[in-house]
Amino acid sequence: MKLGIIVGTTRKNRQTTKEALWVAATAKALAGTEVELIDLADYPMPIFDEPISPRYNPAREIDPTAQRYMDKLAAQDAYIFVTPEYNHSIPGVLKNSFDYLDFQMVRKPAAIVSHGTVGGARAAMHLKEILSESKALPIPNFVALAHMSEVIDEDGKLDAAVAAQPYGPQAGLQALLDELKWTSDALSAAR
Numbered sequence: 001m002k003l004g005i006i007v008g009t010t011r012k013n014r015q016t017t018k019e020a021l022w023v024a025a026t027a028k029a030l031a032g033t034e035v036e037l038i039d040l041a042d043y044p045m046p047i048f049d050e051p052i053s054p055r056y057n058p059a060r061e062i063d064p065t066a067q068r069y070m071d072k073l074a075a076q077d078a079y080i081f082v083t084p085e086y087n088h089s090i091p092g093v094l095k096n097s098f099d100y101l102d103f104q105m106v107r108k109p110a111a112i113v114s115h116g117t118v119g120g121a122r123a124a125m126h127l128k129e130i131l132s133e134s135k136a137l138p139i140p141n142f143v144a145l146a147h148m149s150e151v152i153d154e155d156g157k158l159d160a161a162v163a164a165q166p167y168g169p170q171a172g173l174q175a176l177l178d179e180l181k182w183t184s185d186a187l188s189a190a191r
């Protein structure tokens with residue numbers, strides 16, 4: 001499984017990179033999995049302003065940075081979006097990236113790790129709806145993280161006591177990854 005982990009915000013001093021590093025480190029331990037971090041900060045796309053909806057415009061003239069991002073997504077078999085909650089939804093920069101997509105994620109599974117004051121659950125639910133429109137297959141469960149800044153370091157290493165909790169974030173992430181891998185293998189074979 002080629003797994004792309006998308007860092008869903010770009011603001012200065014963001015916490016999301018730490019969570020994404022933790023997700024990536026855990027995912028790397030999965031057998032048969034190649035992990036790539038895809039940071040939206042490396043793809044500074046303008047606000048989407050194409051004249052025709054991308055899926056209905058075979059003659060698109062695409063912003064080169066957006067094209068680079070789309071190519072990167074197209075090269076993956078599966079995705080994990082690591083997103084904070086901003087104003088009860090996903091960050092605008094993440095939503096803008098979806099507006100560019102046409103067929104890159106079709107019939108591929110996508111999982112969500114959200115975080116925020118109350119775990120980012122509202123952002124995660126919005127993202128599930130958006131993923132459906134990208135024609136990806138959202139994994140039903142998601143990991144919602146609250147108060148993570150107190151238990152994760154700059155390199156994405158989780159506090160050992162928290163990592164050992166039977167129903168804590170580490171266990172939740174492992175279950176999510178197992179489900180994603182199973183679904184990705186099934187869909188890869190079918191594709």
Ligand SMILES: Cc1cc2nc3c(=O)[nH]c(=O)nc-3n(C[C@H](O)[C@H](O)[C@H](O)COP(=O)(O)O)c2cc1C
Nearest residue numbers: 009013014015016084085086087088115116117118
């Ligand atoms: C612009 C903005 C809006 C936010 N809105 C919400 C919100 O609606 N609900 C919530 O629970 N947390 C909200 N938060 C808190 C963030 O989800 C939380 O601080 C998260 O760790 C931010 O991720 P980041 O540091 O990677 O940007 C908001 C933070 C920012 C910067």
